[in-house]
Amino acid sequence: MTRVVLVEDHDMVAEAIGLALERAGIEVVARAATVAAALADIRRTGPDVVLLDRRLPDGDGTTLIPQLSATTRVLVLTGEATASIAARVAEAGGAGLILKSARLDELVEAVERVAAGEVVFDQKLLGGVLERLSGRVxxxxxxxxxxxxxxxxxxxxxxxxxxxxxxxxxxxxxxxxxxxxxxxxxxxxxxxxxxxxxxxxxxxx
CATH class of the missing domain: 1.10.10.10 (Winged helix-like DNA-binding domain superfamily/Winged helix DNA-binding domain)
Structure with a gap:
């Protein structure tokens, strides 16, 4: 069973996502609402995937990615997505990015794909991500x-x-x-x- 730490500061959103994941057979081992709490929960539980909100009360969730990408897969959840944001996630070692406007079944599928080792970025953003990365490596x-x-x-x-x-x-x-x-x-x-x-x-x- 895939084990997930869900990092989301809006209770209703977190509850809906958590239920959708659990109905799909994905175990939510911890929920966190801040960057600090997320880091503690991730270190304590060692999940397969971290579903990480980008905007949290105590900072940008993507700042956690470099600390996590060597041991767990990180899928960023965001209210807005641009090539710049997607490139920043990819450069940090994130496994993907999904919009909060996505359907719950699409979010569950993204988590499952990331857990299986895939990289999940919207095709409309992918070209911009590759272009940004190719100029920096x-x-x-x-x-x-x-x-x-x-x-x-x-x-x-x-x-x-x-x-x-x-x-x-x-x-x-x-x-x-x-x-x-x-x-x-x-x-x-x-x-x-x-x-x-x-x-x-x-x-x-």
Whole structure:
């Protein structure tokens, strides 16, 4: 079962989201309404996904992402979305961004996709995110193996860890290792950044 920490300061919104997640079989292990409380709950519970409101009473929720992205997946919940905001989330290591105006079933699906290792950004924002990232990163120059190149192509198509595992016919942990090696060789901190670098360097068809 996917375990989620829900960070949202509006009680009615948090209640509705929590119920929708639990009905879908997703366990909400903690709820927080501030940046400080969220960090404490996340460290205490070690969730698979953090559903993180961007605007909280004590600050911008996205400031937590760099502290969390190495150990958990972060999906940002926001009332507004621009390419600039999406790029900031991606640069920090976030796994995606979803609008508060989305339907609850769309939000649940986004959480499930992020938990499976996918990156979830609105297609209208994605081009702007990649453009912003490509101007700020440098290619490490390492050579990808044939299997790592396959993994990169799958990442570019939006595949998550489970899909990469099934397509390549390898164990999930092996697929995760392939992804991490691609990120390491490209000098990327996220899958989205790796795809951006690869496109800029002509490594993708």
């Amino acid at each position: 440098r290619f490490a120059g390492s050579t990808l193996t044939a299997r790592e190149q396959q993994t990169l192509q799958l990442l570019a198509g939006g595949a998550g860890t489970d899909q990469i595992s099934a397509t390549l016919g390898v164990a999930r942990n092996t697929a995760r290792n392939h992804v991490q090696r691609v990120l390491d060789k490209l000098g990327a901190s996220s899958k989205l950044e790796a795809v951006s670098i690869a496109r800029r360097e002509g490594l993708l068809d």
